[in-house]
Amino acid sequence: MFQSALRLIYPPRCVSCGEMVDRDFALCAACWGQMDFIAGLVCDCCGTPLPGEDSGTPEYCDDCLARPRPWSHGRAALLYRDKARKMVLSFKHADRTELARPAAEWMLRAGRPILTPGMVVAPVPLHRWRLLRRRYNQAALLSAGVAEGAGFVHWPDLLIRPRKTRVQEGMGAEERFANLSGAIAVHPRYRERLRGRTVLLVDDVMTSGATLSVAAEACLAAGAEDVRVLVLARVAKAP
Structure with a gap:
């Protein structure tokens, strides 16, 4: 009533x-x-849409062929442009935290093909000073929704940023990778628990893949068996 x-x-x-x-x-x-929801044939590594029909055989985009990724599989729910871009920016910078709920549902739908039983879900971390200024980590809100929807364990503090990095907007791919070198690490409390596990890394947007690469490398160096990535939006052209 x-x-x-x-x-x-x-x-x-x-x-x-x-x-x-x-x-x-x-x-x-x-x-x-x-909204530019991604469907059909996609790159098996980053989720960007590809031309052609899905034959069931993994296909890869030019970016992933040119720069092999440290993770094994990846998916994205949306193309980062127009209305989707405006929504992501509102979620990230304008306190629209309620958007995490529908966004996590869209991500789960896109990510179903790469989910495996027993995986743990973790967000890409923010440096503590950036978190203090923004008051929330949008990737952590998404990863919590994804973990809950899939019934997986959520480790929101699996990864930490021991040093602050420059804002990456406007940087090229090489600058982004250099800027993030050594900037993400596994929290000491998880180093033993991570061994042999499959990790699903969650972030809001993938551009060059530099942040996710550094995060994935940190997980693998700490003993993770496999890393997969799931993002809300992918910066890419439609096929």
């Missing part, structure tokens, strides 16, 4: 434009149609 009354006062609204919808944390039909 209380919930019904509450819905009359505060009906569910689209998380993008504010139009009324039939359930909480949903997109209206118009906004859904404007």
Whole structure:
């Protein structure tokens, strides 16, 4: 009764434009149609869309062929452009933390082919000073939703940033990799527990893959058997 009354006062609204919808944390039909959800044939390593039909054989994009990744498989829910880009930026910089719930659902749908039983989920970390300024780690909110939805263990503090790095916006791929060298490590309390485990690394956006590469390398160096990555949005061109 209380919930019904509450819905009359505060009906569910689209998380993008504010139009009324039939359930909480949903997109209206118009906004859904404007979101670039990734489907069909994708790069098995980073999730970027590829031309052609999915034959069941792993395919790889030019970026992943040119720079082999330390992780084995990866997926992305959205292309980082237009309405999806605006939503990600609102989530990241404008305190729109409620977006983590639908975003985690979209990521789980995209990531199903790379999930394996018993894997642990962990976010890409923020340096403590950046976390203090922003007040939340958007990757940790996403990883919590993914772990809960998939029924996996969540280790939100598996990785740490022992040193601060420059903001990477505007940097080329080589600059990004150099900027992040040695910037991410496994927290000491997990070094023994990580051995032999498969890790699902979660982040909001993948551009060059530099941050995820450094994070994956840290996990593997600490004894993880395999690392896979799942992101909300991928910077890439549509096929």
